[in-house]
Amino acid sequence: MDIFTNSPIHPFFFIFAAVFASGLFILNRFFSKRGPQQLPLPPGSMGYPYVGETFQMYSQDPNVFFTSKQSKYGPIFKTHILGCPCVMISSPEAAKFVLVTKSNIFKPTFPASKERMLGRQAIFFHQGDYHSKLRKLVLRAFMPQSLHYIVPQVESLALHALHSWEATHEINTYLEMKTYTFNVALLSIFGKDGAMYGEELKRCYYVLEKGYNSMPVNLPGTLFHKAMKARKELGRIVAKIMAMRREMKHDHNDLLGSFMEDKELTDEQITDNVIGVIFAARDTTASALTWVLKYLRDNPSVLQAVTVSFFLSSEEQEEVAKQMISREKGALSWGDTKMMPVTSRVIQETLRLASILSFTFREAVEDVEYEGYLIPKGWKVLPLFRNIHHNPDIFPDPEKFDPSRFEVAPKANTFMPFGSGTHACPGNELAKVEILVLLHHLTTKYRWSIVGDNNGIQYGPFALPQNGLPIKLSLKK
Numbered sequence: 001m002d003i004f005t006n007s008p009i010h011p012f013f014f015i016f017a018a019v020f021a022s023g024l025f026i027l028n029r030f031f032s033k034r035g036p037q038q039l040p041l042p043p044g045s046m047g048y049p050y051v052g053e054t055f056q057m058y059s060q061d062p063n064v065f066f067t068s069k070q071s072k073y074g075p076i077f078k079t080h081i082l083g084c085p086c087v088m089i090s091s092p093e094a095a096k097f098v099l100v101t102k103s104n105i106f107k108p109t110f111p112a113s114k115e116r117m118l119g120r121q122a123i124f125f126h127q128g129d130y131h132s133k134l135r136k137l138v139l140r141a142f143m144p145q146s147l148h149y150i151v152p153q154v155e156s157l158a159l160h161a162l163h164s165w166e167a168t169h170e171i172n173t174y175l176e177m178k179t180y181t182f183n184v185a186l187l188s189i190f191g192k193d194g195a196m197y198g199e200e201l202k203r204c205y206y207v208l209e210k211g212y213n214s215m216p217v218n219l220p221g222t223l224f225h226k227a228m229k230a231r232k233e234l235g236r237i238v239a240k241i242m243a244m245r246r247e248m249k250h251d252h253n254d255l256l257g258s259f260m261e262d263k264e265l266t267d268e269q270i271t272d273n274v275i276g277v278i279f280a281a282r283d284t285t286a287s288a289l290t291w292v293l294k295y296l297r298d299n300p301s302v303l304q305a306v307t308v309s310f311f312l313s314s315e316e317q318e319e320v321a322k323q324m325i326s327r328e329k330g331a332l333s334w335g336d337t338k339m340m341p342v343t344s345r346v347i348q349e350t351l352r353l354a355s356i357l358s359f360t361f362r363e364a365v366e367d368v369e370y371e372g373y374l375i376p377k378g379w380k381v382l383p384l385f386r387n388i389h390h391n392p393d394i395f396p397d398p399e400k401f402d403p404s405r406f407e408v409a410p411k412a413n414t415f416m417p418f419g420s421g422t423h424a425c426p427g428n429e430l431a432k433v434e435i436l437v438l439l440h441h442l443t444t445k446y447r448w449s450i451v452g453d454n455n456g457i458q459y460g461p462f463a464l465p466q467n468g469l470p471i472k473l474s475l476k477k
């Protein structure tokens with residue numbers, strides 16, 4: 001039987017349907033086989049040849065550059081800065097995609113000179129098994145059970161810092177906070193040995209940091225050259241401490257102890273990571289502390305709430321207060337620091353508003369498709385934490401300092417002061433503890449005022465209150 005002649009449907013229909021179906025099939029094959037290479041690049045502009053838009057970005061506050069680009073092109077856009085083509089992303093979903101879901105195809109990336117200076121084997125530069133091993137060792141040293149032990153020593157560093165400021169007419173908050181956070185970092189890495197070698201380590205580290213952002217020219221007399229020499233000297237000091245520990249054969253609960261327990265790590269790998277952790281821990285936390293002091297001074301009702309909370313607010317705070325009164329000199333415990341909800345929210349809001357690390361860098365290790373766009377292999381990808389933290393749809397009235405917004409937990413991937421995913425900050429608990437302990441004593445015993453008209457912001461590389469926030473501090477009567 002001839003299906004065409006007996007059918008009530010016109011035979012031409014079957015021919016047309018067959019051609020149409022095979023057309024669809026071919027199109028489908030074409031599109032499904034089409035690699036990301038055929039996709040369009042994200043919207044945006046690449047600026048001038050080679051220099052791209054570096055000048056536009058650095059001639060103003062970089063955050064203004066990011067925000068204006070975002071308003072023009074949306075949450076994913078391309079640009080060209082510091083000699084590299086980049087894709088910048090500013091939605092929580094895209095940040096999750098790069099930092100968490102597809103972290104294996106977005107590798108961390110730093111300029112070669114910075115890797116050389118900090119040490120190529122430091123945790124931030126790696127992925128895969130070596131990175132996971134280091135991360136486990138670092139997390140073991142900075143998990144709550146390990147930090148329990150050092151709270152009283154962090155407290156004595158905080159009290160010592162406050163006493164020294166009290167005796168000075170005017171202090172530069174950021175510089176002083178850098179000393180405090182450096183000492184806490186040494187304590188967490190070397191335990192008691194940190195105090196013994198503290199001055200030597202400090203002297204070398206300060207030379208290293210001066211050269212960190214200098215032109216990478218390794219010739220005698222240059223800052224870079226001096227920094228590289230200081231880097232070697234730091235290595236020698238760390239080696240001395242390791243040799244001493246090997247002789248004594250004691251167990252140590254600190255980061256160096258955690259590294260040394262792993263018998264596969266070489267001394268060079270340990271040294272690179274010790275220096276790397278000092279680098280990650282110091283300026284970030286000092287910057288957060290400087291902003292907290294500024295925001296509290298600018299918002300007297302919040303300062304009042306923090307101060308009162310340490311003495312007589314909620315039930316849990318009452319407990320801390322009672323213990324405080326019975327111990328003139330302090331001796332806060334880990335448990336006490338977990339009962340400071342008002343101050344914890346102040347820290348969260350500070351980290352959101354100041355967004356200490358405005359963004360981070362990754363590099364695509366292969367062509368990647370995201371939301372119909374191509375992110376080409378070798379391009380840098382920058383998740384813009386600050387743009388997410390300042391998005392009014394996520395944080396209403398984003399420029400207002402309002403710790404009460406954290407009474408409700410923020411939605412997933414919208415609050416990332418410590419990053420997210422495989423490289424998220426392993427030192428976040430330590431950072432919070434050292435801020436809480438210092439704020440506890442500062443707000444309950446001291447008052448401070450900001451010197452001069454201090455509403456400016458400086459960048460270098462973190463956003464900071466102008467001139468590092470000079471203040472005057474005095475004991476409460």
Ligand code: HEM
Pocket residue numbers: 108123124125135138142185188276277280281282284285288356357360361416417418419420422423424425426427428430431
């Ligand atoms: C308020 C203070 C701090 C802030 C805002 C901060 C922020 C961050 C951020 C955003 C990252 C992720 C970077 C990325 O994904 O590219 C990170 C990584 C890191 N942070 Fe922190 N951090 C702080 C304090 C600390 C402290 C106190 C330590 C150590 C004691 C520390 C150690 C590290 C390390 C080792 C990494 C690299 C982790 C990895 O690559 O797996 N940070 N930090």
